[in-house]
């Protein structure tokens with residue numbers, strides 16, 4: 001049977017995407033969500049839902065083989081940084097699954113992007129089956145990463161921050177073969193796969209697991225003693241480079257220490273380390289899985305002016321789909337990277353929406369939303385530190401990664417306060433070991449000063465009423 005030429009200027013899928021019925025359906029969905037979500041404001045759990053919720057948590061504990069960190073099961077609805085839980089309580093969510101919900105909960109733009117994704121032909125994208133949106137996401141990330149001079153024209157999507165870091169280390173090791181050692185910082189956190197558990201500086205996270213490669217740790221910048229800590233780190237680096245010449249495949253670093261306790265880096269600190277590493281030909285990996293979107297620039301390495309040193313960069317969490325960005329020099333020559341799933345179609349669509357929203361909400365720039373809101377939040381925490389000198393010290397962190405040290409800095413005290421705040425309606429989460437801090441990751445594309453005022457009011461109440 002002969003085929004007639006296809007003269008179409010758009011695909012049938014494009015015609016579907018442009019069908020006015022879809023636009024109307026999305027409008028109706030947004031309207032319905034808005035109507036119901038407008039009823040949400042911070043409140044305790046509903047008596048009538050308590051036992052069903054407790055039962056759900058018991059079932060969750062049984063099926064996952066242990067209780068969750070805290071009794072959080074979303075009802076499926078929220079409004080900006082407010083989220084309703086399945087027990088009918090409403091919380092001000094200033095941790096957002098560790099920085100994932102950048103536009104808060106039930107955001108109309110994110111829902112619309114997810115609906116667009118739902119009508120695509122496949123639920124997941126992968127190396128053998130990508131849709132055009134994958135290309136758009138990868139290009140958006142590389143454009144952002146290169147905006148101030150970094151050479152990172154390549155991008156691979158993946159489904160977790162740990163996987164993005166796995167790809168980063170594979171690329172570096174492939175490039176530097178047979179070098180097998182990695183440099184990282186004290187208290188680093190890279191994820192929980194075998195390789196990342198090796199890199200992560202927490203003995204209990206690798207209990208019972210064989211180590212996958214040797215890692216040497218450098219001390220991180222101490223904000224109380226920036227010059228001395230920089231000297232220590234640089235001295236240690238030189239000692240190690242001398243001890244293991246040609247053996248380092250990568251220097252892996254969070255520009256802002258995240259799980260380690262919200263310690264900021266600085267231009268001076270990182271330059272003092274990155275220059276000798278560059279001179280020694282050691283690839284530099286910046287892990288921005290937690291820090292992306294939180295500072296005056298999309299990437300914290302840009303915030304610190306480290307563009308010239310970035311060989312490989314990883315992102316995740318707020319980007320919805322995770323990614324490894326890398327320079328042309330690092331391009332692998334062998335088939336070392338491939339994945340059945342690079343990301344869910346909805347993750348990619350909402351990731352694109354998220355990047356657009358960070359920009360349209362003016363999050364970046366020296367006096368952008370992130371800088372303004374972070375200063376506002378930090379000032380309010382400083383006032384609480386004055387009011388409760390025995391219960392609050394700080395503030396700490398960088399940009400929209402905000403933290404304080406509760407009480408004596410012990411894990412037990414921080415956890416007790418964290419759970420008390422949870423009950424009152426404010427979600428923050430612990431980080432760091434010694435001291436343990438409580439951190440906040442307010443959603444940058446939706447947080448306002450009024451939300452921060454509300455968080456401070458709840459925190460004040462929590463500090464005053466903590467038994």
Ligand SMILES: Cc1ncc(COP(=O)(O)O)c(C=O)c1O
Pocket residue numbers: 098159160161162163165189190191192254258259287288289290291316317
């Ligand atoms: C800096 C950093 N890297 C990597 C990861 C791992 O990401 P994921 O949990 O998506 O594997 C995290 C998670 O908290 C992180 O904070």
